[in-house]
Amino acid sequence: MKLVFAGTPEVAVPALDTLIASGRHEVAAVITRPDAPAGRGRRLVASPVAERAEEAGIEVLKPARPRDPDFQARLREIDPDCCPVVAYGALLPKSALEIPRHGWVNLHFSLLPAWRGAAPVQHSIMAGDQVTGASTFLIEEGLDSGPVYGHLTEEIRATDTSGDLLTRLAFAGAGLLAATMDGIEDGTLRAVAQPADGLSLAPKITVEDARIDWKAPAMRADRVVRGCTPAPGAWTVFRGERLKLISLGLVTDRTDLAPGELAPAKNSVCVGTGSHAVELLWVQPQGKKPMKGADWARGVRIAPGERLGGADVG
Numbered sequence: 001m002k003l004v005f006a007g008t009p010e011v012a013v014p015a016l017d018t019l020i021a022s023g024r025h026e027v028a029a030v031i032t033r034p035d036a037p038a039g040r041g042r043r044l045v046a047s048p049v050a051e052r053a054e055e056a057g058i059e060v061l062k063p064a065r066p067r068d069p070d071f072q073a074r075l076r077e078i079d080p081d082c083c084p085v086v087a088y089g090a091l092l093p094k095s096a097l098e099i100p101r102h103g104w105v106n107l108h109f110s111l112l113p114a115w116r117g118a119a120p121v122q123h124s125i126m127a128g129d130q131v132t133g134a135s136t137f138l139i140e141e142g143l144d145s146g147p148v149y150g151h152l153t154e155e156i157r158a159t160d161t162s163g164d165l166l167t168r169l170a171f172a173g174a175g176l177l178a179a180t181m182d183g184i185e186d187g188t189l190r191a192v193a194q195p196a197d198g199l200s201l202a203p204k205i206t207v208e209d210a211r212i213d214w215k216a217p218a219m220r221a222d223r224v225v226r227g228c229t230p231a232p233g234a235w236t237v238f239r240g241e242r243l244k245l246i247s248l249g250l251v252t253d254r255t256d257l258a259p260g261e262l263a264p265a266k267n268s269v270c271v272g273t274g275s276h277a278v279e280l281l282w283v284q285p286q287g288k289k290p291m292k293g294a295d296w297a298r299g300v301r302i303a304p305g306e307r308l309g310g311a312d313v314g
Helices: 009-023 046-055 069-078 121-125 161-188 218-227 293-300
Strands: 002-007 026-031 036-038 044-045 059-061 083-086 106-107 130-139 148-155 235-237 239-251 262-264 270-273 275-285
Touching: 002 009, 002 046, 002 069, 009 026, 009 046, 026 046, 026 069, 044 218, 046 059, 046 130, 059 239, 069 083, 083 161, 083 270, 121 130, 121 161, 121 218, 148 161, 218 235, 218 239, 218 275, 262 293, 270 293, 275 293
Parallel strands: 002 026, 002 083, 026 059, 083 106
Antiparallel strands: 036 044, 106 130, 130 148, 235 239, 239 275, 262 270, 270 275
16 A cells, blocks of 8 residues: 555654565655754754654655645645554544545554543553553544554553553554554455443643652552653652652552651662652752662751652641
């Protein structure tokens, strides 16, 4: 088939690479978000998908909005059979959805209908799921509601961050998306409506979602930290300033600390939760580089009874 691939971030690149390398289909063009400011200089930078497509000599389309008439006119000229999508980042209007004869097929990083939305991997970790996966489905105007072509499963490991899990799913999902394109082309694959049961939503994680509530159980704090790493980054407050939390360790045999209470030792620092303590393994103070929790604690000279969380604890 003639394909036009739509995607933007690094997580979409493995799927693009797999489709290019397959040799079975022609990737005639790539659709991605417009160049965006990045870095300290805030200079405009092309998306990872755009950079990879340009390296491969593939035409890159960067519409400000997918409903732009000029963009849709060019897409009609290309006349794709199908548009595979991975984390494109913009809503597709009906007028665009109708252009490819086999529609737009999205690789979504959950077992639909679980975790429909922008942040399925983060929500899956934060909810304590033990298994997740990826699905390919036909895009409709509803939010991730279209019929499913196929799926794969992936175990969530005890130490997985959303970055770890998303990387594994991106590579495994690339093969699933390529197999879906093959099945659509040879007519062996039919999309099946999603079941009515098991629906859950995964909206974008806000900064407030990433704030640690020290009155909650230790397991909850660990899941929020892992689910929000690398972005947007879990955090708390210490002496009126934000402290980013990069990784925690569970200290199940220590229950003597109040929620948020800090207990520094020679080579570690623990903090109380609503259940047992956790150890601050890696943190990042405001305006500084990441450091070991014990090094941070030595530097700030924690006073007896001092706590994390500001208004979160009392």
